[in-house]
Amino acid sequence: MGEALLGLKRTIMCGELRESNIDNNVTVMGWVQRKRNLGGLIFVDLRDRTGILQVVFGEEIDKEAFLKADTIRSEYCIAVTGKIVRRESPNNNIPTGLVELKGNNVKILSESETTPIYIKENLDASENIRMKYRYLDLRRPDMQKIFMIRHKTAKVIRDYFDENSFLELETPILTKSTPEGARDYLVPSRNYPGMFYALPQSPQLFKQLLMVSGFDRYFQIVKCFRDEDLRANRQPEFTQVDIEMSFVEQDDVISINEGLIKKVFKDVLDVDVETPIKRMPYKEAMEKYGSDKPDLRFGMEITNITDVVLNSEFKVFKDAVENGGSIRAIKVDNCANMGRKDLDRLGEFVKTYKAKGLAWIAYKEDGIKSPISKFLKEEEMQQIISRMDAKVGDLILILSDSNKVVLQALGALRLELAKKLEILKDNNEFNFVWVTEFPLVSYNEEENRYQAEHHPFTAPMDEDIEYLDTDPSRVRAKAYDIVLNGEELGGGSIRIHDSSLQEKMFNVLGFTKEKAWERFGFLLEAFKFGPPPHGGLAFGFDRLIMFLTGTDNIKDVIAFPKNQNAFDPMTEAPNIVDINQLKELGLKVDVKDI
Template structure:
């Protein structure tokens, strides 16, 4: 139907007859001449229709937005060059126009911003826009580059099951009723974790998969019910073997797709240091602000909130100095406190020093003059600054002060340009869940501890360090992995510490324990979030922009209407009866 793509018509084709197909991006009837901006996935070219071609002009004058056309014409040089488009030095003089499909009036125009709900309902129209085409192509180039890199280095692309066994991996499973096994269910995989470990036991050595994964959890800008990850596993490796390989991969991929040179090597930081300095296990190093521990300086103050946390072995009192922050009004300070409250803060103390050096603070009265001066000196506070303080449990304070740091960095224009990759290592093996009254795995239950001795692990579970590692880029965790447990006795011990008894472990993970008993090699791996990396490359904060057909934050597909009710007779086939909704 066509000889060329619209966006690829250039000066080398002047004088040639071409046949193009595409959509009417703009149609302008100026009386003496008609101009059509014809668009396909490669771009736009101007089609010009002279009234001397009466029939062609009549068709051109009737065109509407997004009509689908076939245009035959001759390429010639444009008198008025348009430097904003790739085809801006040429135009096509139409000799024939065929309307392949007439578009009805559209619910929105590409040049409008109708809101995300409308865009998602008519996703096929949204995806026609140049910006969305660019974002999707960025994702496509990313995946192509990853496959080329991995295939060239002997990784084997192996598919793993989508219908599998429900296992607790940190999020809620999507369940699928098994028609041929009444009352039993498959689960959609949260990740291919156990299968890729078993592939290492099976001797495949280097595995990868662009894997679809499913987690029934709350959605947000960087999370979807179904997502795509690059899953990788290596046999006979230590941490640095995995890290060095995939660091080289990410560096090469960014160079190929973005022409960006990432640091070589990536800097490294332990989890403990990241939490202490930045209040986050995925710190954005583009922001120079750091947290400062002040517990030793406030232990003897009369401010009970500070002294309680400062004298608690599991407590923390941290300060964040914001240069120029004295410009914040009381209302804005209250907004910062409300932001911190979202992350667990019960309050936010502050000290403000104006440009003349005058101090205003609700906590100054609780300190002796010399102690207050020492506190200001320790945090480096000067004229024009504000210092926020957080006190409470160590992890909670780190969380809300880390969130405050990010907000301040954006509000005060302190986010530097560029790319700041980072390895975060030596994660805690466990964290204690007060509600469940037991330990939970910080990464997943198959992550190896740093110690080989089971007795040592049991005796020091609270402070045990894992062999887990994350790759962080501009404050986003883009990849997470670990060395896995390859000994059945260690895996059973970890299950036990997680409150998974021997009988439950055998029922849920018996196939894995069996595999570990039959000669499992030391192995490890990592998984990268394709959606998240694509979003970073495309310059968007929402992964929905780089997923062709995403769900809303309320877990719906507005275009298809999913999820939707199922007729009773279809439910009966899979032995399901729906309970009435509770008010």
């Protein structure tokens, strides 16, 4: 049975006690990490979210407290009162290691059964069991540190925006479904049978309406929802830092967000981020790194060697060029002696990206070794070596196919090699880059129409507007992503605020005027009344916390996450509901479908 506090107050946290507290009488409360009975003395490591304190009970100190302490087990929740003294055997591994608490009174506030997971750092347990007992998983010191950093980061963000005249404004969670992108989560309405609210994929339309309202600097740390198949580091509900500004151009939005990045990394990690951050056009990112979120912490840039082998007799190369494709390569330093099995595995790897095969050239001490050397003239081989700036010991990997396949496959291969060769194993740098000048639209072959790369309200670059009518795929957007170590940390754009340009954009995307008004009428109506030029950006807050805490699992930074099937093993959500609830909503569920 647990004892009541009966007016007993905690006077200090366990992890805060130091030499300066010696001879102080204190009351601490927390959970028992472990207990050791040495006969006449009982030692208890008491833990709260600030750290661990050693508590000692002795028959000579207080016999009643000693006897009660002997009944304590791991994870009991207790309160202890006593005097802080200097430890006879200091523990330099913990901040409180020079002192201990001589307990003269102990209350067992609640008992604990044996926990299904260990409460310790670096726990090696299955993710499903950790999620089922998430409240215990969150007791672990390394997990609690993550959420302290999350709290501090949110405070730094709010303080920064407040200092820069932003207002934190809330937008609705129950809103209209405007499907354009991921699938919406739908909420049935009891008051309007057969009608549904949608949970917001982002506050995009509302923050633009706030600009029309005259709130020229808005931000929000907000929950967003997307009903999509979960891949690594995606959750059905996630948090983003949402920003919108009026009377701005791209440089203004980028500048304010660089200031935020600089402040967050300095205040939270004491890391200096150099600004201005490098910018890279989308086209350059794709051609050099095969990705619109390039990892710049290592080289292996993609090089176009099409012109070098343009007249080659090698049929694979000739076919690629004749079909409008290209031949491109990456250089892997000091890997000329890579084994044939490893090279074959890399060949299989690129096939998953629709590449037909991987050619290679090993520049060894005793000459050039390559399965394609018999198809190339000596001069062509030397030109490839020269173009790739290869030296003895280097390996050149070559792909030939359509530009899309070659760039995508080499981009993925570059990352796979960095992992395989452990190039980034001890790399703790934060390498930021802005990727700019994204395509405004892309052509969807299945739907036989253009679709927005960002969203339908992204503004085209002024010099490209003329191509909207003739060649939309040529139009670049006033869009920008902030990328950190090969991960998209955030993205945004300058928005369209001119009604005629917005109408033209809808036309390009295949929306009739009626369809556009049906989906986005409330925004279009608002744009009749003097909308200001505006733009913004949204950061993935959970992803930011992943970088700040050094974890590679998004579930670690969300207090109560879902698993890869969007299921919560702890609450067992989603689950069936009472039939009366369904009746109130005018819904009927076929049990066979469940």
